Amino acid sequence: MNNRKTSQAAEPARDEARRGFLRKALAGVAGLSVASVAAAALRRSDRTTTVWQIDPQKCTQCGLCATECVLTPSAVKCVHAYDLCWYCDLCGGYHQSYTQEPDTAAEHQLCPTSAINRTYIENPFYKYDIDETKCIGCGLCVKGCTAFGNGSLFLQVRHDRCVNCNECAIARACPAAAFVRVPATSPYILKGKQGERQAGGDLQGGPPEGRTTNGAQTRAKAFVVPPSGGGGVQARKVESGDSA
Numbered sequence: 001m002n003n004r005k006t007s008q009a010a011e012p013a014r015d016e017a018r019r020g021f022l023r024k025a026l027a028g029v030a031g032l033s034v035a036s037v038a039a040a041a042l043r044r045s046d047r048t049t050t051v052w053q054i055d056p057q058k059c060t061q062c063g064l065c066a067t068e069c070v071l072t073p074s075a076v077k078c079v080h081a082y083d084l085c086w087y088c089d090l091c092g093g094y095h096q097s098y099t100q101e102p103d104t105a106a107e108h109q110l111c112p113t114s115a116i117n118r119t120y121i122e123n124p125f126y127k128y129d130i131d132e133t134k135c136i137g138c139g140l141c142v143k144g145c146t147a148f149g150n151g152s153l154f155l156q157v158r159h160d161r162c163v164n165c166n167e168c169a170i171a172r173a174c175p176a177a178a179f180v181r182v183p184a185t186s187p188y189i190l191k192g193k194q195g196e197r198q199a200g201g202d203l204q205g206g207p208p209e210g211r212t213t214n215g216a217q218t219r220a221k222a223f224v225v226p227p228s229g230g231g232g233v234q235a236r237k238v239e240s241g242d243s244a
């Protein structure tokens with residue numbers, strides 16, 4: 001009997017303890033939900049204010065940009081800083097390193113998809129334009145241009161294609177940590193004169209010059225003649241409408 005009385009007396013205390021435990025558990029769940037909602041909102045706001053881009057100074061042209069993107073073909077494309085280009089006849093970004101034949105034969109080209117158009121300008125200079133509709137972002141031309149040229153070709157995430165994944169699949173795989181978040185208002189990391197203007201703060205937004213999409217070519221603003229006989233570098237204008 002005494003035992004039953006003791007047990008009845010303890011019942012309200014146990015109920016209160018259970019209620020306290022439930023209150024704490026619910027408060028914990030609510031706290032977690034608020035934290036997850038806040039984190040998701042932060043991610044959403046980050047996604048609208050920043051985008052993925054490749055830092056061309058860090059990229060080692062490993063080839064993963066062509067294969068890791070969730071899109072096929074990849075959102076990464078080769079772009080050209082024309083003012084850095086030497087307009088070579090035998091081009092490190094266009095021709096296979098083993099060839100001494102500066103022509104357009106398919107077997108002499110580095111690009112696996114023939115995405116680079118070579119155009120005669122004047123002896124001995126040639127202009128190289130990327131057709132982004134064919135480019136798969138493999139970086140072979142960038143590697144060649146970096147090794148044997150002036151590094152005027154480089155890779156960039158094209159924002160008319162990229163879906164700005166929360167976690168970029170290429171960024172996860174990139175061995176050089178070359179993928180970075182940049183402001184959506186200035187979504188490219190450029191080289192050459194455009195890069196200098198960008199660093200100086202007087203160039204924002206806008207894709208790199210000289211891209212070619214849907215076969216429509218844009219012209220180089222200028223081309224640089226490599227120094228001959230120790231002379232200085234000269235800049236030549238290629239006006240729209242010039243025969244190229």
Ligand code: SF4
Nearest residue numbers: 059060061062065174
């Ligand atoms: S994965 Fe990184 S290192 Fe490789 S090509 Fe792309 S940006 Fe360059």
Ligand code: SF4
Nearest residue numbers: 111135136138139141
């Ligand atoms: S080699 Fe061709 S496909 Fe590869 S990045 Fe250069 S232009 Fe694009």
Ligand code: SF4
Nearest residue numbers: 069162163165168169
């Ligand atoms: S964010 Fe997505 S779509 Fe854009 S480059 Fe990375 S994997 Fe491709």
